[in-house]
Amino acid sequence: MGDSTLTVEHLIRAPALQLRVLAGHRGLDRSVSWAHVSELEDPTPWLLGAEIIMTTGIGVPRDPDAQRAYLERLDDAGVAALALSAGLHVPPLSPAFFAAAEERGFPVLEVPLAVPFIAIAQEVAAAVQEDQRQRLGAQLQVFGALRWIASEGLDPAGLFRRLERLSGYDVYLSTPQGRPLLPGVPVPPPTVPLPTSADTAPTIPGGFVLPVPAPDGPAGFLVALEREGARPAGLAVVQHIATVAALQVAMVRSERETLRRQGAETLAELLQDVLDPAAARRRLARMGLPPGADVVLIAVRRAPEEAVVQALDEFPHLMLRHHETLFVLAPHLVAGPGGAERLPVYEAARLRDIPGIAAGVSRPLAQGDPLRIARREALWAASRAAESGQPLVAYGEDPMGRWLPDDVNVLSDLVEHVLGDVLRYDAEHGSQLLVSVRTWMERDRRLEDAAKALHIHANTLAYRLRRFGALTGRDLTTTADFAEVWLAIRAAEQLGVASGGPAPGEEHARRDRRPG
Template sequence: MAGNKTAKLTVEDLLSFPALQLRVLAGEAGLARSVSWAHVSELEDPTPWLLGAEVIMTTGLAVPRSAAGQRAYLERLDDAGVSALAISAQLHVPPLHDAFTAAAEERGMPLLEVPLAVPFIAVAQEVAAAVQEDARQRLGAQLQVFGALRWLASEDLDTAQLFRRLERLSGYQVHLCTPQGRPLLPGVPVPPDPAVLPASVDAAPTIPGGFAVPVLTPGGTAGFLVAFEREGARPAGLAVVQHIATVAALQVAMVRHERETLRREGAEILAELLQDVLDPAVARRRLHRLSIAGEAALLVVRGVVDEVLLPVLDEYPHLLLSRGEDRYVLGPPELGEAVAALPGVAAGMSRPFPPGESLRVAQRESLWAASRAEGSGRPLVRYGSDTTGRWLPDDPAVLGALVEHVLGEVLRYDAAHDAALLLSTRTWMDRDRRTEAAAAALHIHPNTLTYRLRRFSALSGRDLSATAAFTEVWLAIRAADQLGLTGDGGAR
């Protein structure tokens, strides 16, 4: 926590006070650390009650006797942001091990000795007197930061402008992120190193070089605010950082409200587009107003809950509509890759199309692709990426004749017996004829799948071990998908 000597009190400044007669035992590299307070503590672990930048003074009662204990004690204090450890000469100080002073040297943590003739209160008084000017500056910064909401209302600042002004007043470089490290508010950067994020909202706020505090909203912890001291600035302290976190929480609530309003409006527009009741020109205007002006694609997303899906969608302009277990998403084509990265997802994406175009074709394409994604275990299938379909004719009558010729008996058997011979065979083909993987996807025993494959072969009259028969069955299944005869290719 390097400091600017002209702006704040440092450990080195304390050494220059003749009345204190302090001596450096180890950790001289950390003499530039800033000091905000000096306090006596005989606790082996005082860190839950520290804010950072304190000089901790002890008569030695707090110092463990073992080498490992002494090293751990010093490391705890340093991790909590303590500026220096001051130990009274003689009194109750146990023998100091080499591991103790070595840790101070490694971490640049000043280890000071206070002469027996100098009372701890003298050190505390010198620190208090020296930081009075800094305290007045902090109070002024607090009063100005408390006016942040007034600026927001009266000057119409956007989020980025608001937080840049808060940075100038507070003396901190401000970062915001979700608990997973993703951006929390537009225009405010995430921390450069996610390792600084606390493990929980109850963790101590002090981190090396600043503070990390939770951003609490009615729905829970929205994320964390990380504030690093700016070089040459005069940081205003934890109280100001906590108030900035409150401003961030209010901003998050406002952004969420705006997003929910847009999401409801977008769902209504997408429903009208899917019903094909909007004039193309009207559709283009509405999509443009919602920032969907370029080429778009329609996705059908399955297998993922809204709590996981929405944060990803919010990073792109999009429309979202829920229909049963399906989530219809209209947005830029690159949204497909972001959705595909979600765990457990099965998504199908249509071919890209100009905004305002009818979604009838895109809906069939995305539904078919989503069913292919489910059947193959892939997170994302783009319609048209599977070249098998190019070998099929476009004429529905021809497709129907192929399905009847190859799969007719199987389809009738499945319908009469509520069986799943066709689904089982298609899943087995999608898994590249790996029986164990296909059985796991179907949640059945491999022996059950083997029986179903034999039954399919008997009804269809096709030996699936023969290349010609396998190809014919595969093309017929694709034709049945396009005609919506498999139960997965049509609209739900």
Template sequence: MGLVADHKPERGGLTVEELVRFPQLRLRVLAGESGLSRSVSWAHVSELADPTPWLLGAELIMTTGMAIPQQAAAQGAYLRRLDDAGVSALALSEQLHVPPLHQEFFATAEARGMPVLEVPLAVPFIAIAQEVAAAVQEDPRQRLGAQLQVFGALRWMASEDLDTATLFRRLERLSGYQVYLCTPQGRPLLPGVPVPPDPAVLPASPDAPPTIPGGFALPVPAPGGPAGFLVAFEREGARPAGLAVVQHIATVAALRLAMARHEHEAQRREGAETLAEMLQDVLDPSAVRRRLRRLGLPADPDDERGMLLLLVVRQARDDTLDRALAEHPRLILRRRDDLYVLAADSPAVREALSGLPGAATGASRPFPPGASLKVPQREAAWAAARATESGQGFVPYGDDTAGRWLPDDPAVLGGLVDHVLGEVLRYDAGHDTRLLDSVRTWMERDRRLDDAAKALHVHHNTLSYRLRRFAELTGRDLTASADFAEVWLAIRAARQIGVID
């Protein structure tokens, strides 16, 4: 079903009713009398079945009748196309090529409030066009003034440092339009500028005609293709400045978007450098707090925004993580396959990271701004490993009750691994077996033999044999609490120093 155009008379402009009252034109209203208050900006002759790709809205379309279809349904569709494009009225020449008009034609005109006028044969179309041009001659001066002021938007951006919301409110006042911005999917494009209330007005493609009922919809250009769309509706009581001004507003939106993306990328690079230095523990607490403050994160122990959280995110793309945390200040650093994130601790941040599709996220305990990241880094890495192994999307530190007791020294961890697991590691490497992986899977599933065998895709008898062989090689009895704990800590140490995945 088509959209009914929301035509509003322009203050000081020409309406269809005023045009009908011109005695010299002798126009007669055939249908759509409820739409006589529509504004008329131009009069144009068209004999095309669909002239809408070449219209801007508020035109009076004049035809000898050659464009009118013969069939009833086609006549109704023709009127709806014109109305959806914002045409003010349709004028038909009397006694020329107008086919018999069906009831559906008149019903559509009445339902849409689309005025249909009859032009006497003695009145040439050029006479109507001249009267319209003369009546609206003041409008070009008003539009030129609006254009010159809107074109000054680039100067405002440079000299006044306006934020996005203030900039676009000023553009709305000058242009006479209510402005909306959104991505092709209907999401916000720039902060402070609302999305269109009805996504149905968005064009099907960037090459679609710009005219929509009550205004215009234009692509916002960006490298690689449009970043989204600008939708501009005529405001009640305003004098819309026309398509040229709306096109310039779309250009301003594109420039503002490019500036925002540049600022975001610069801030992201600074954040990554800061987080890298914090992880290396080379910054003093005062320098850390200064940088955190500049990057929008809690910077003081008594900051009302609370504590910080360090997270390790695995199996996630940078852009996916950026979208999930779009509303939250954060520092992000990629280290090989892991993404390290520093953010203010909040339920919203935890929820956003819990919902990352296919990702495994580990979180440290909350800590105050300026604190060393040595301990939070270990905590987040352990929690991420636990999330990966268990298949959970988000694991806060504390679920891994064994790993917290391991020392920091890689040499000590390596000694523990070699002492407990060395024989098994050498046996697996030499015989292409999976004894260690089988024992780890069995332990992670709380020694449930059938569950572990299913996860390993082997028969439970095969897994039982592997457990016995592991015990023989290590000399550890997995049914004894002390031996079980030692093996579990050794497996955690092997994971920590990268001996196993």
């Protein structure tokens, strides 16, 4: 056999065993790890895979459908072949049994009565013993993986490439949802289904799949597929690799948590405008943002922070919780699924799909630029998302917003000049004049529709419109006054005061309205 792995065909060729292939010739290249006698109708709970199951036939069902199910169970468990003793208790084998063996390429062998099962077991054991030294060496070198990390500074991609060479497997890692678990380590091919439970048997056709343990449950799964031309080192080595993967996941999570804290501190300083542009760019580069790439500020409301963190996990970002708003600074454009195209980060991360989310996105800006305007844009867009029921609004999608100036003082003067008395009246009386007029305008001045949206009688809305006109001195039936009021309302929304009460970002806007 030389250095090649023991296969079913090697045993067929052994003259002393006199084995005859009854069905499943296509699977003679299956590797064999052990030979085991079982007279159970379902021995699969006690198997690891790649065994030859030898039986006198006591556990083989007589019913054709049950025979087929028996064979399929063995094949699904990764059994290498079924060896049946001739002339003892094997019932007549049905065409359905042989058809299943041919369909699956599952070898069914006949053992002459003169050949004891122990002879097959000894042949397999001798071949396996030859392989033990190589497997032990692989295990010892896998144990040394932590030393490589410490002494050579290997990243996950380099570490697992080395483990692949030692183990004889192609190694893949993924989260339970099929996303990358460690940077640089590929996810399994789509032809390999991931388990739905950590308790699933480890054997799959051509290799193993094992959970990667973590304190809060499996962090993901490791898939090890036998590499053509290599000598697979076995399940024990794959289990050691899964342990190394768990340690790497813990290290990466710790590093990410450190970066997340540093990112929150940096974003807080950027929002307070206390970092000069050069220092800001250096900080963002350390956080992993691509140098020179435009960024966007995202304001998120009404969504679990864990869901946002998970959605953005693949993309460099800074995140800060401020009261009820979660701020995120991220590259504007990132590689989409498969890296085939570049998408806005909020589209690639599928933020819209988070249940209940109301998020607003600023216009793109250069790294290091002050975030004062971007903060206002993101908060305004998040408010529009919350009011309209949309999951996400990007600033600039509203064409009217393009005509409003960026200067906070100019916007504040417009709001005060047109809406100041109304805002104060609403604050003092707990009324909703501004909200009512805005709703009426948004519904193209249809009184009944607006009243229904506000859950009030049309006469009540008509009174509020008259009261608004009296306080502002504007006649909403004229085009000029209507346009001025509409622009003032949009300016108030950008400043976060359009709801008639304190809104996130209002205090910040007030500070920016200081004279000069």
